[in-house]
Amino acid sequence: MAVTAGQDQQAQPTRDVGVVLDFAARSHARAMVVLILIALTNFLPGFFTTPPIDRDEPLFAQASKQMIESGDYVDIRYQDEVRYQKPVGIYWLQAGAAATARALGLTEGLSAIAPYRVPSLCGALSAVLLTYWTALAFISRRGALLAGMMTACSALLGFESRFASTDAVLLATVVAAMGALARLYLPEQRAHLDAQARLMLPAIFWTALAAGILVKGPLILMVVGLAILTLLVADRRADWLKALKPLPGVIWVAALVLPWLIAITSRSHNAFLNDSVGRDFLPKLYSSAQGHGAPPGTYLLELGPMFFPGAMLAALAAPAIWAARREPGAKFLLAWLVPSWIVLELVVTKLPHYVLPLYPAIAILIAGIIEARMLSRNRWLTLGIPLWFILPVLTGILGIVCLVVIGHQLGFLAWAFAGGAAIVGLIAWRLYEVDGAELSLLRGMAAALLLTQATFGVVVPALVSGFPSEMMLRVMRNSGCPQPYATAAVGYREPSLVFLAGTATRLTNSAGAADFLSGGACRFAFVEAHQERDFAMQAEAIGLRYAVGPHIEAFNLTSGRLITMAVFRSESPL
Numbered sequence: 001m002a003v004t005a006g007q008d009q010q011a012q013p014t015r016d017v018g019v020v021l022d023f024a025a026r027s028h029a030r031a032m033v034v035l036i037l038i039a040l041t042n043f044l045p046g047f048f049t050t051p052p053i054d055r056d057e058p059l060f061a062q063a064s065k066q067m068i069e070s071g072d073y074v075d076i077r078y079q080d081e082v083r084y085q086k087p088v089g090i091y092w093l094q095a096g097a098a099a100t101a102r103a104l105g106l107t108e109g110l111s112a113i114a115p116y117r118v119p120s121l122c123g124a125l126s127a128v129l130l131t132y133w134t135a136l137a138f139i140s141r142r143g144a145l146l147a148g149m150m151t152a153c154s155a156l157l158g159f160e161s162r163f164a165s166t167d168a169v170l171l172a173t174v175v176a177a178m179g180a181l182a183r184l185y186l187p188e189q190r191a192h193l194d195a196q197a198r199l200m201l202p203a204i205f206w207t208a209l210a211a212g213i214l215v216k217g218p219l220i221l222m223v224v225g226l227a228i229l230t231l232l233v234a235d236r237r238a239d240w241l242k243a244l245k246p247l248p249g250v251i252w253v254a255a256l257v258l259p260w261l262i263a264i265t266s267r268s269h270n271a272f273l274n275d276s277v278g279r280d281f282l283p284k285l286y287s288s289a290q291g292h293g294a295p296p297g298t299y300l301l302e303l304g305p306m307f308f309p310g311a312m313l314a315a316l317a318a319p320a321i322w323a324a325r326r327e328p329g330a331k332f333l334l335a336w337l338v339p340s341w342i343v344l345e346l347v348v349t350k351l352p353h354y355v356l357p358l359y360p361a362i363a364i365l366i367a368g369i370i371e372a373r374m375l376s377r378n379r380w381l382t383l384g385i386p387l388w389f390i391l392p393v394l395t396g397i398l399g400i401v402c403l404v405v406i407g408h409q410l411g412f413l414a415w416a417f418a419g420g421a422a423i424v425g426l427i428a429w430r431l432y433e434v435d436g437a438e439l440s441l442l443r444g445m446a447a448a449l450l451l452t453q454a455t456f457g458v459v460v461p462a463l464v465s466g467f468p469s470e471m472m473l474r475v476m477r478n479s480g481c482p483q484p485y486a487t488a489a490v491g492y493r494e495p496s497l498v499f500l501a502g503t504a505t506r507l508t509n510s511a512g513a514a515d516f517l518s519g520g521a522c523r524f525a526f527v528e529a530h531q532e533r534d535f536a537m538q539a540e541a542i543g544l545r546y547a548v549g550p551h552i553e554a555f556n557l558t559s560g561r562l563i564t565m566a567v568f569r570s571e572s573p574l
Contacts, residue, residue, distance in 0.1 A: 020442060025142040032129055035145070039128045039152040041449050043121055043161035046456030050162065051470040051496070052113045054558040057164045058469075058495035059083065061116035064094035066503055068102075074263045078495065079503060082268065084275035088260055089214030090166045093119035112500055116164040123169035124161035128152040130172060131360040134179030137189050138329040139368045146438070147367035150310035151360055153445040156352055158452055166216045167353040173212035174357040177224050178336055180205040184243040185231065186328050198243065206249035210256035217276060223340045223357050230335035294350040299341065304387055305395075306352055307359055309428075309444030310366055312388055313437060315381040317369035330365070337361040370437050388428040388444045392421035392451050399459040406555055407462040414462075417454035421447040468554035468563060469496035472526050475549060475567055476501065481522035488516040490535065491528030492565060494558060510534035517570040518544050526552070529564035539568075546570055 024034035052058040063076050063083050076083045076091055094116045101107050101115040131151040135144035151157060160168040180201040183189045193201070212220030232238055264272045303311045324330040337358050344354050369375055396418025403411040428443035464471065476485045487501040490513045498505045506516055513525040513535055527535045529551070539546060549567030556563050 021142055021145060021438070025140075025145050028141070031132060031141060031145045031148070035128050035132055035148045035152055036125060038149055038445070038449070039125050039161075042153055042158045042452050043124055045453050046460050047117060047121065047162045048111050048114050049461040050113075050456065051111070051467040052499055053163065054469075054494045054496045054556075057113070058499040060090060060166075061094060061113060061164045062495055062499045062503070064091045064098065064116055065499065067091055067095040068099055069503060074260065075267055076264075079498060079505075082271060082275070084264075084268065084272040086166060086276065087214050087217055088264070089211065090119065090169060090216075092214075093169065094164060113164060117162055120163055120165060120168040121161050123172045124157055126172040127157065127168065127175050127360070130175040130179055131363060134175055134182060134360065135364045135367060137179065137182040137186060138333070138364055139371050143367040143371035144364075146370065146441070147360070147363040149445055150307075150363040150366065150441075153309060153448045154306070154359060155308045155448065156306040156356055156359070158456075160353055160356065162456065165353075167356055170212055170216045170219065171356050171360075173208045173215060174220055174223055175360050176208035177205050177212065177220065178227070178361075180208070181224070181227070181244075182332055185240050185332055188328075190240065190243065202243070202245040202249055203252075205244060206252045207256070209249075210253040213253070213257050214260070217281065219357070222343065223336070226339035226343070227332075227335040230339050231332065234331060234335070292351055293348050296345040298350050299345055299352075299355045302352055303362075304384065305391055306355075307362065308391055309388055309441060309448050310363055312384045312444060313366050313370070313375065313441060314362060315384050316375040316378075316437075317366045318381070319376045319378070320369045320372070320374040321365050329368070333361045333365050337365070370441070375437050382432075385432050385440075386429050388440070388447060389422060389425040392418065392425045392447050395451055396422060396454060399455050403459050403462055406466055407459070407464065409462060411458055411462060414454045414458040417450050417458065421450035421454065424450065465554045466557050467496070468492065468552065468556055468565065469494055469500050471552050471554055472497060472524075472565065472567075473500045475552070476524055479522070479524075479569065481524075481569075486516075486520070486523040488513045488523070488525045489527075490525065491531050492526060492556075492563065494556070497526075511538045513568075514538035514542055514544055517546055517568060518542060519570075521571045523570040525568040527566045527568065529566055532566045535566075535568070544570070 020034065024031045052061065059078055063078050066077050066079075067073050070077075073092065073095065074088070076086075076088060097118040098115040101118075107115070128148050128151050132144045132148035135147040138144075139147070157168065157171070160171075183193065183197070183201050184205075209220060209224065228241070232241075261272075303314065307314075321330060321334070325334055341355060341358055344350070347354075396414075399418060400411065400414060403409060403414055424443050425447040428440040428447065431443075432440040472487075472489075473485075476487070484502040484504070486504070487497070488506040488508055489497055490508060490510055493507045498507070506512065508516065510527065510531050513527060517523050517525050517539070525535070525546075538544075546568045547570075549569060552565040552567065554563055554565070555561070
């Protein structure tokens with residue numbers, strides 16, 4: 001991606017600025033190994049130790065779990081309710097990962113949720129490597145490595161990699177499709193394609209498109225479609241689209257997507273399309289779904305913390321990117337980024353992960369400008385550089401406060417990691433002018449990785465009272481009762497309890513809980529404290545014998561409120 005913008009060039013560093021990059025950029029194999037190591041350093045802390053995070057994660061995992069239990073891989077259900085908000089792709093991947101873990105005998109050594117997070121971890125790793133591959137169409141191996149590292153260290157991707165949901169896998173499909181599309185669009189790339197590549201690239205593009213549709217419906221079509229439309233309008237020519245082989249490509253996508261879509265439409269009598277499109281997708285465009293509405297500009301404000309540390313250089317790269325907007329490489333990346341970003345800013349419902357498929361384009365643009373040494377030196381645009389220090393400090397303080405207030409412990413290891421992140425971030429900021437952008441960015445990445453160790457490796461798993469369902473599960477484990485646990489809950493309806501305790505978990509009222517306990521021994525009822533008297537009256541009315549366990553004091557992160565759960569068990573004492 002050649003850049004000819006008239007910005008002041010970054011000063012030559014006074015010391016070797018890239019030992020890591022120099023080593024890794026010597027071959028593709030080294031580059032991929034380094035990217036995988038960096039990505040795993042960001043993705044693995046807390047992966048196995050963090051309990052299910054309400055509500056979306058256990059909803060996805062429970063529906064996948066029920067596929068294994070029922071043997072029905074067409075329908076999507078949460079207990080007895082249909083779950084038609086998203087297509088089946090992610091459920092197949094999660095069910096496959098969990099079934100494989102069970103077949104290999106790994107389930108005893110893993111937390112209940114960990115196998116269901118594996119597709120997200122694999123999707124995030126794939127997205128990092130695919131960002132590197134895509135960047136090679138625009139910039140050198142060293143620059144592509146830098147783009148992949150920015151993606152690997154992204155705070156948002158770090159979260160999605162350890163969250164059993166759709167977005168990390170969707171990101172991988174989008175980057176694969178855009179990487180193939182770039183090689184078919186850019187004249188200098190297209191001119192050097194051999195016969196095999198001319199077949200493989202369309203196959204990658206259309207397969208990624210089909211996979212993205214099966215994972216999260218039309219979002220990949222929006223990103224890819226708007227990019228293509230923008231390029232057609234900007235270039236006023238469409239001859240390059242022939243290289244995509246549209247007719248066989250559309251047939252291939254239909255062959256991959258339609259069998260399940262026809263099966264679920266027939267099974268649900270059109271309920272899937274009504275729920276996924278009419279009740280989930282379309283309302284988010286014009287209304288605030290589940291209280292997640294926000295004004296335009298929200299994603300721009302969130303870019304700093306969500307794409308830390310790469311975002312600190314975005315403003316400095318913007319003038320050169322704008323000046324190079326008519327060059328094929330910059331034009332393609334801007335077509336990938338800008339139209340979809342504008343649409344997502346205008347959509348009323350906003351969640352941070354909606355813009356995740358656009359982050360690799362930002363990473364490649366920034367890496368290209370760093371490589372060309374065309375970062376602006378405007379003093380106003382450099383105001384983002386101190387965030388390499390400020391964000392780790394603020395995040396570290398917040399994490400330690402949560403650890404003390406919610407976790408009731410000092411957690412000195414978290415202090416050490418957070419302090420290390422702040423120190424490295426401070427060095428990245430203060431030595432930016434001396435050592436240049438590349439080394440400062442590497443230091444920012446080191447700060448991000450240290451912050452990950454503090455946050456997900458120490459703080460989050462220690463917030464035991466922030467995971468009420470996990471606390472309830474511990475009560476049942478310590479009771480000596482056999483699994484699966486017979487469980488009912490009153491006033492607490494989080495999907496994590498259903499996932500952890502079992503599909504048969506009953507979410508009911510006081511009368512239903514009393515009747516449930518009367519059905520046999522070793523049955524548990526968890527009742528919110530304000531309904532405890534009602535339960536006692538119902539139990540007395542039916543002559544129920546039960547034992548009272550310890551109250552559970554917890555903080556429901558989803559609802560944002562403190563809760564107290566009374567524990568009851570049928571017949572034998574706790």
